Amino acid sequence: xxxxxxxxxxxxxxxxxxxxxxxxxxxxxxxxxxxxxxxxxxxxxxxxxxxxxxxxxxxxxxxxxxxxxxxxxxxxxxxxxxxxxxxxxxxxxxxxxxxxxxxxxxxxxxxxxxxxxxxxxxxxxxxxxxxxxxxxxxxxxxxxxxxxxxxxxxxxxxxxxxxxxxxxxxxxxxxxxxxxxxxxxxxxxxxxxxxxxxxxxxx
Amino acid sequence: xxxxxxxxxxxxxxxxxxxxxxxxxxxxxxxxxxxxxxxxxxxxxxxxxxxxxxxxxxxxxxxxxxxxxxxxxxxxxxxxxxxxxxxxxxxxxxxxxxxxxxxxxxxxxxxxxxxxxxxxxxxxxxxxxxxxxxxxxxxxxxxxxxxxxxxxxxxxxxxxxxxxxxxxxxxxxxxxxxxxxxxxxxxxxxxxxxxxxxxxxxx
DNA sequence: GTGTTTCTGTACCGACCGGTACAGTAAATA
DNA sequence: TATTTACTGTACCGGTCGGTACAGAAACAC
Numbered sequence: 001x002x003x004x005x006x007x008x009x010x011x012x013x014x015x016x017x018x019x020x021x022x023x024x025x026x027x028x029x030x031x032x033x034x035x036x037x038x039x040x041x042x043x044x045x046x047x048x049x050x051x052x053x054x055x056x057x058x059x060x061x062x063x064x065x066x067x068x069x070x071x072x073x074x075x076x077x078x079x080x081x082x083x084x085x086x087x088x089x090x091x092x093x094x095x096x097x098x099x100x101x102x103x104x105x106x107x108x109x110x111x112x113x114x115x116x117x118x119x120x121x122x123x124x125x126x127x128x129x130x131x132x133x134x135x136x137x138x139x140x141x142x143x144x145x146x147x148x149x150x151x152x153x154x155x156x157x158x159x160x161x162x163x164x165x166x167x168x169x170x171x172x173x174x175x176x177x178x179x180x181x182x183x184x185x186x187x188x189x190x191x192x193x194x195x196x197x198x199x200x201x202x203x
Numbered sequence: 204x205x206x207x208x209x210x211x212x213x214x215x216x217x218x219x220x221x222x223x224x225x226x227x228x229x230x231x232x233x234x235x236x237x238x239x240x241x242x243x244x245x246x247x248x249x250x251x252x253x254x255x256x257x258x259x260x261x262x263x264x265x266x267x268x269x270x271x272x273x274x275x276x277x278x279x280x281x282x283x284x285x286x287x288x289x290x291x292x293x294x295x296x297x298x299x300x301x302x303x304x305x306x307x308x309x310x311x312x313x314x315x316x317x318x319x320x321x322x323x324x325x326x327x328x329x330x331x332x333x334x335x336x337x338x339x340x341x342x343x344x345x346x347x348x349x350x351x352x353x354x355x356x357x358x359x360x361x362x363x364x365x366x367x368x369x370x371x372x373x374x375x376x377x378x379x380x381x382x383x384x385x386x387x388x389x390x391x392x393x394x395x396x397x398x399x400x401x402x403x404x405x406x
Numbered sequence: 407g408t409g410t411t412t413c414t415g416t417a418c419c420g421a422c423c424g425g426t427a428c429a430g431t432a433a434a435t436a
Numbered sequence: 437t438a439t440t441t442a443c444t445g446t447a448c449c450g451g452t453c454g455g456t457a458c459a460g461a462a463a464c465a466c
Contacts, residue, residue: 193353
């Protein structure tokens with residue numbers, strides 16, 4: 001067993017972040033240990049003093065994202081808002097993570113199939129919690145009469161697609177903020193893009 | 204220069220398809236030449252007689268998908284329908300490709316960053332044609348008064364996210380057909396999920 | 407049958423893969 | 437100052453990477 005110094009944890013966290021960026025650029029399999037060493041400005045010995053193995057690095061990256069996502073799910077559940085309010089809040093929570101940790105999210109969405117064994121099943125469980133949260137909110141909204149009677153699973157997949165896709169173009173300091181996009185997406189998803197509704201409302 | 208027999212092309216096409224499935228399971232970098240040989244039941248010599256190189260295989264897979272996507276874009280443009288009609292039609296065209304070639308699409312969406320040089324710029328140009336087609340239809344719809352005045356770029360990103368994401372769960376012979384999903388998605392995107400509109404319409 | 411072309415398996419290449427061993431250094435503790 | 441503890445660079449491991457050379461098999465032409 002190896003002992004750990006005072007700032008071992010912070011050093012490791014920095015390595016995880018830097019490596020996430022490297023993976024996001026070259027892919028998990030496409031980025032070698034040598035490149036990670038260069039990105040972190042560390043020798044192999046020093047690197048392995050912190051990471052254990054390449055797969056542990058991948059686990060650290062995915063865990064970091066999923067911890068935040070599930071914390072967001074909890075905050076939304078505790079908010080006690082209406083289904084539509086919770087849907088928009090969940091979108092804002094999720095997109096703020098995407099905007100804050102775009103590289104980590106990139107790695108998560110692209111490389112989670114590289115996880116093996118217990119790590120893989122663990123990840124799938126946690127992802128299921130997030131996706132079910134979306135679907136449950138939609139079910140609540142339909143039951144409460146807030147939302148039309150649509151297939152909740154298919155609608156959830158549409159919602160998830162809209163928001164997941166943002167990891168490709170939503171960047172911190174970019175054209176839109178996470179909050180703006182969340183509001184816009186909630187508007188499209190709930191109210192649609194048709195002009196007809198407003199015509200009718202004016203009648 | 205190598206000469207080619209009568210069924211060289213068909214053999215190559217079969218190898219491209221089989222390799223797409225292999226890449227979709229293990230990733231481009233994660234799948235070695237040896238695994239491709241096994242998947243295709245061919246020795247290295249035979250395989251290289253058809254593929255040239257590993258990257259050419261990737262190019263063949265992405266080209267196959269993009270050819271179909273751009274053909275769909277052309278058919279939609281030639282249809283002469285309204286913006287809303289064209290939007291739904293483009294969704295159906297795209298999702299039918301996703302359902303028919305899920306492995307190819309998987310490889311395209313995950314591994315296109317591995318393309319280099321002219322291949323990369325070519326791909327980005329063709330993808331831009333597709334994404335612009337979506338945005339242009341939205342602009343047309345807004346101008347014609349069919350759609351509300353929203354940010355066309357952001358709305359296009361929402362639409363693309365919804366449809367792109369389908370490569371993860373839309374399978375041939377699965378729970379939903381490509382046409383069903385396209386109709387459902389168009390309904391959500393254009394009309395939204397709110398119950399309010401129908402309440403107002405009934406008044 | 408003979409010669410040519412198309413195809414395929416085997417052996418092999420240098421480079422790089424993820425990972426380990428370990429000596430050495432720097433800093434804290436005594 | 438002596439000793440321990442935390443950290444880091446170098447050398448190296450067996451294995452696999454993508455790719456090539458080439459001899460021989462199979463299919464074809466005549």
